[in-house]
Structures are given as C-alpha cells and as structure tokens.
Amino acid sequence: MLRTIILLAIALIPSLARAQSCSFSVSNMSFSSVDTLSGSQTNSTATISMDCLGLVGQRILICPNLGAGTGGASSANARQMLNGANSLNYQLYSDSARSVVWGTYTWAYASRAPALALTPNILGAASGTATIYGTVFGGQGTTPPGSYLSAFSGAYTEFRYRYSIGNNCDSGFGILAPSPSFTVSATVAPNCLVSTQNIDFGSTGVLDANVDATGQISVTCTPAAAYSVSLNGGTTSSPPTARKMSKGAETVTYGLYRDAGRTLPWGDSSTPGSTVPGTGSGVAQNLTVYGRVPPQATPSAGVYTDTVVVTVTY
Template sequence: MSSTPSAARLWRLRFMALAVLLVAALAWLGAPSRAEAAASCSASISSVNLGSTLSPLTAGTVDATATLNFSCTGLTPLLPISLCPNLDAGSGGSNGSGQRYMVGPGGATVPFQIYQDSGRTQPWGSSVLLVFGTVPTITANPGTGSSINVNQTVYLRLSTSTTTLPGAYSTSFTGQTFFWGLNLLSCAGVTVGSTLTPATFTFSATLIADCTITTGNLSFGNVGVLSANKDAQTGMLVTCTKDTPYAIGLDNGQQGTSATARRMKAGSQYVTYGIYKDEARGSPWGTGAGLTVGGSGVGGAQPLTLYGRVPAQATPSPATYGDQVIATVTY
C-alpha cells in the first residue's frame, strides 16, 4: 500500500535540494575549476611617462594611454576566460571619493585618473574598493586552441593648473589583485576566483618651471624743447610657475650704452632716456647685478611698472624718435 508525502515533507525535500545546489555553487566560486587549475595566466600594465617638459602655465589636461596585457596558456578550447583587473589608489593616494593623484615635490599632488573609455568618463575601479567605481570585464575565448593573448587600452589623464608646483610627479601600483576565471558576465563585485598580481607599474610626469612676460609701450608723448625732465611709465605682467624665482632684465636698446643712457633715434639724431625700477627714478633697470627686478612666481600674473625719463638735453630736430628694448626673464 503506497502513501503520498505530506506538504511539509515535500517542502523539506525541496529545501534540501536547494541547499545542496547552493553548496555546490559556493564550492565552484571559492576554488578554481579543473580548467582554471590547468591554465597558466599572467597580466601586466605598461608604465607610462605622460611628459617630461610640461609647463603648468600651458599644460592643462594631459592625456595618454597604457596597455594592459592578459595572456593564458593551457586553457580548455572554446571555454571563455574573464579577467577582473582591480586598481586601487596607487602610491599617489586619493581624496577618498575616487579621485586619484600623482605625488611630487614636498608631497605636492596633482589630480590624476585612470579610465576605461577613450572619452575619459568611466574611471577604472575596484571590486574591493568600491569608491573607485566599476571594474572592466575583459573576456577572451581561446577558440579551438588553448591560449589567449589580449591587449586592453588603459586611458590616463593628468589635470594641471597654473598653480601646480613644478617638479617630478608619479604614482605606482604595487600588489594589485586581478581576479580571473571562467566566463564572468560582469566583474562588478567579483572578489573570488584565481588571482594574478602584475609587476609594479608607474605613471609619471615632469612639470617644468616656466615664465612669460608681456609689456606695453613706453610713450613720452609729444614733447617740445627738452629743457626739463619728461617722465612716462608703462606696465609689465610677469607670470611664473609657483615658487619659481625669477629676474627680469632690460637691455640697453638698439643704440644705448647703459640703463640710463638709452637712445631713441630719428635719422641720424638721438634723444637720450632711461628706464627705472622706482617712481623716483633713482634705481636704473637694466641687466647685470643690482639692475634687474626679481621675485617669486605664484602661478598667476604679477604686475610691475617701468618708469621712464627723458632728462633735460639739447633738443634735436623735430621728428618721431623711437627705440626697441628687449626684456628677458631668467628663472
């Protein structure tokens, strides 16, 4: 005489079957499969120097690319393999919200980021440190063979400002954990499977000291008899990278002999004049020790004033007199 299992009995049987399936799934995820165990895989990311002569005054955004290589041998034919390459903050550190940095002189930092896409919109993340975003899923199929060799582009971006301190900057990635295994649809949250640790790779850039100057014309206007001093002034802007010492010199012009004996010319006649560092016209501005104007850069424009004087002298024939003076900034 047969009997039919009660509803409670059926539920227990189903629950036990589910538990067995769950244990089996956990066992597969927690340990490499026989296909994985037989395989030998490696991964690497190339080191990149984003530039060795970058000026903070003009660099702005600097883009470059690196290459991630993933290769395996001893694979099972037709069985896809996926790599989950996690990247942390690197030695340059981060701001705790996913922004990576390169670190430079005296601990100064410059924003740096690693991206999955050429548009630099999707940062390269980590399944372990979720603040850096998602991890790209790199999948390859050996086909009918037993090996794969995949190259993936890694997109880099350095963001400088005019106030970035010049010097050598870098960030290194050591002991990164790359997970790999049988075809994974997505690397999001994957922290199991076989692991790879690529050799240390470094991203670097060198920002150089730099200066620029601009100045207006020094015009004495319309002058009659040169029986008294005639004064004029004009402005100069000097822009040097942060903490960069500079000195600005003015040559003697096209036909002058000193900072106070420059000469404006018309035909074969001259008008003598000088350029000074101070409003009282007591400190000549020229070249050489004690004659230049110096300072330290701030990453922005710093204003200076050139004070000109035409002293009393014999008046030449009426004409338009001119000269050209070259300003040189040394840093």
C-alpha cells in the same frame, strides 16, 4: 596508430579546461617633464599585457580594477602623485579621448574598470593588450618642482576574471589574479612664464621737462624658483638711462628704472646690479617698469619707438 592519436587529442582538451587561469603585467607610466604653469595637459600611456588559459572558444571577461594608488585621489576626477607633502593631480582613463575614468568597484567614486575580454584559441590559450591613458592636468602652478610618484600594487590593482558573455565589472567576482605592479611618475621642473605691458609716453610738443610713464612685466615662476629680470639696451644697445627711441635717423633719449623716483636704472648683465630679482610662488608677480624721457632737444614731429627685450633667468 591513427586511433591512438585521436584519443590523445581528445584527452588533451579537458586538461586545458581544468587549467583555466590568467596572468597580467602593467608597464610603468612616465610623464617625464611636465609644465604646470601652462593650461596644457601632458599625456602618457601604459600597457596591460594579458595571458589566459581556458576552454576553447569560451569568452573570458576580465575586470582590471585600478584604485587610487599610493598617491591617493582628491576627487572622482583627480588621482595624485606625491613628492613628500606636495601633490600633483593626474588621472587614468580607459579611452584615448580621456573622457572615461578608469576606476574600481572598491572605491567611493562612480567610475569602474573597463570590461576586457579574451577568447582562448584551439590550443586553449589567449593573449592580448590594453592601453591605460593618463593625463597630468595643466594649470597647477603652485606645485613645487620635484619628482612625483604614485605606486600601484596589491589592493590598488585587483584584476579579476571569469567565463562570461556579459560586461559587468561593477562588483568583485570570479578569480582574483596575482596583483601586477606598476608606477606613475612625473617631474616638475623649475619654469617661468613672462608677459609685458608696453610703455606709452603719449604725445608731447616740446621736450623741455620730464615725461614719465610706466609699463609692466608679469612673471610667473614655479614655487621657490629664484629668478632675475633684465632689460636689454633696446635696438641701439644703449645704457639703461640713455636708451633711444627712433624715427629714421632721429632719436629721443629715454631711461627705464626699477623705482618710482627714477633713481635705480633697470638694465642687464652689462650693468651690474641693475636687474630685478625675485622668487617664484606659482602665481603671477607684477613688476612695474618706470620710464622717463628727460628734457632734450626736440626732434621733428612723429612717432618714435624702441623695442626692449625682457629676459627672465632662473
């Protein structure tokens, strides 16, 4: 009985060797919502799952070639996701530092697939995972809002494997596995950024004539995003043309306007029609704030200030 068991075990090993094969699957990569206006990148990952059968102890080299995807690639450094005719730049990498682009021997760029490897165990089986690191680049403010996608399958996911002690993935070789499929997706949501330049009325001895000065509000919104800019009543919640700069209990009255003639007050929703509308273009739009201190009783000398909150609604 013992001899029969040994013979069966020996007969089993060659059958496993003849069954050399590998299969692969890749999870989808989702960046969810990305901010294209800021300079910050958005990161995500996907996972390759690998299962192989082969000769016990024999190293299997795996070359998971990833092409441009259906979104294409605008350069060696930028793959693209698409929304109609609009594109969003991103890239796939083989390292967590996102410095080594994950490519393929089939495209024109220098980057190649990383060399992965599995070694079958005593049962002739091996499995493992590898991470694909992705980045959507910041500073793509002219990209319109919407859902962006690039799909990978067929020639875009050419996974090849063979017995090898080397790491050469520079060319096609060995066995071509059934092509896994996955998608890379992101959503660009409407967004706005705002910055301001203060208004300084300077030094004035007696307030017996208009004192004019200007400031600036810079609004950057994603393309086609409708927005409006409102200014609140300052620390005293005053009307647009009767805001108050303060020094202790003393005040200086001033107004903020939308026009150089100082006839159109700039306020908020509490003063209907006093906000400034606009439509985003992906680049900064500069809005001038016109300030005026009208003639009035002059308070004691000193520095008078007020803080006005700028609100961009989109």
